[in-house]
Amino acid sequence: MLDLKIYEDIASFTSEGLLVAKPRYTEKNEIYDFEPVYINQAYEKLTQNKIHIDHVLSKSLGFLSESLDWIKLGVQAFETDLYYEKSFFSQNLNSWFFVSIKKLPSDLLLINLHDINKDKELEQQLRRQNLRLAALSEELVLSRQDLHNKLEKIQSLNSSLEHLAFHDPLTDLPNRSYFNEIINNILLNAQNINTKVALMFIDIDDLKDINDSQGHNFGDTILKLAGNQLKHFEKDDIQVFRFGGDEFLVLMTNVQSHNSVVTITDTILEALNIINIPVSAGISIYPDDAKSTDELLKFADMAMYQVKASGKNSSIFFEQLMHQKLLERLTLEEKIGEAIKNNCFQLYFQPQYDICSKSLRGFEALLRWHDKDLGWIQPDLFIPVAEDTKLIIPIGLWVIEKTFQTLEKWQKNYDFKGIISINVSPVQLKDPNFVFEVEALLNKYTITPKLLEIEITEGILIDNTEQTI
Structure with a gap:
């Protein structure tokens, strides 16, 4: 029979790390830790000499992996005579290991450590x-x-x-690519069997503001909660997709009636409101509203934006009037761009009188626009469109410069000392370049700044007080 020295000599030549430990017992004869009695050279090399013979396992093996309860595994090996095997990554040693823990017949604990970095590299290569x-x-x-x-x-x-x-990695829902992959066949099948398909386009209300104020991690949490809630509605004839950003789709096939879509839609909105996630949703139906995939998606999106414009946190079905309004809006957007390019806007100055003193207080600069095709266009029609498209920023800067030019001329020629007020859009006020652009114009024109009065709507203060200030 070989003595212990010979076994140690043999173990010293193996590439596997070997650690033999004996249990430490409490007064109640319960194991509370293990004390190493032998560590071979391979073990010391694998652990970079971080674990020594005089270290108990509870204070040393945590260096290898904080996720493994080494003492618990050792006690289980002693009590059950079963062995434990697991691969793990050591953050401290930046290395992959495979470990086996088992009880030896001599009431000792054997921990066998293998370097499996090459195996992991091969895995990646494969x-x-x-x-x-x-x-x-x-x-x-x-x-x-x-x-x-x-x-x-x-x-x-x-x-x-x-x-x-x-699939979307955040919610694990089918994504836009999968929707595009299947939707044409679904519509074709609906046409062949003479059934209807409904598409619900969902947008989480004010998620951008939440991301800006609470951080994107908080916003991602909301998206996950919304995705999980929507998953509950999936079945054979209902599929849910994360379309991107804060948008989700609910696709309903084999639609039997308009009321059935209303019921599903209302139930979905109620389920999301229960977890405090308000959404705006638009619904379009094939073939009643749309004749193609593009139309089905576009019309549902259009209806959703109608909900946004009407106060959010609700749903609406597409109507052809929405399409007509969209075409009119697109025309107006194009006309505004041409008006900026061709300098078609006009500035009027409306007198302002002080009722108490019955004297002229000053003037208010008013923007007006006459189009050769559409005639005079009211500001309440084109200003909201200009704000949505951010075209209000160059328009507003033009108004400010024209006002400064006029004030300079009036001061020089007429010794004007009244007030000129300018309306500034909240969109322009939020522009990070606004202050610098106004400062540059003040340096460009010889005017008295205290004669200028900038008017803003109350909504800008309510919308984002901190940013506005």
Whole structure:
């Protein structure tokens, strides 16, 4: 029989890390820790000499992995005679290991540590090379069973890649790509069997403001909660998608009636409101409203924006009048761009009288616009469109400069000492360049700044007090 010294000599030549420890007992004969009695050279090398013979396991093995309860595993090995195996990544050593823990017949604990970094590298290589496997398969000399095992791994990886390609990583819902992949066939099938398809376009209200004020992590939490709530509605004839950003889609097939869509829509909004997630939703129906995929999506989106404009946190079905309004709006957007380019806007100065003193207080600069095709266009029609498209920023800057030019002329020629007030859009006021642009114009024109009065709406103060101040 070999003595202990010979066993130690043999163990010193193995590449596997070996640690042998004896249990420490409490007064009640319960194991509370383990004391190393032997550590081979390979173990010291693998752990970079961070664990020594005089360290109890509770104070040393945590260095390898804080996620493993080493003492608990050791006690289980003693009590059950079963062994434990696991691979893990050590943050402190920046290395992958495979560990087995078992009880020896001599009432000692054996911890066997393997360096599996090369195995992990091979794993990664296999994943990168699976696309080339078909071309290389004839060159591989493998047994039938070995080839079968590798093909199973490839199929598993391909399934994972396909899932990633067609699912949103945040909510794990099917994504825009998957919607685009299936929607044409769904509409074609509906046409063939003479059924209807409804699309609900959902947008979480004010998520951008939440991201700006609470941070994107908080916003992501809201998206996850919304996604989880919407998943509860999935079944054979209802599919849910995360379309992107703060937008979700609910696709309903085999629609039997308008009322059934109303019921589902109301139930979804109620479920989201229960968890304090208000949304705006627009619904379009194929083939009643839309005749194609593009129209189905566009009309649902259009209806959703109608809800946004009407106060949010509700739903509405698409109507053809919305399409007509959209076309009119697009025309107006194009006309505003042309008006800026061709200098078609005009500035009028409306007198302001002080009722108490019955004297002229000053003038208010008013923006007016005459289009050769549309005639005179009211400010309450084109200003909101200009604000939505941010075209109000160059328009507003033009108004300010024209006002400064006029004030300079009046002061020089007429010794004008009255007030000129200018209306500034909240959109322009939020522009980070606004202050610098006004300052540059003040330096450009010889005017008295205290004669200028900038008027803003109360809404800008309510909207974002901190930013406005």
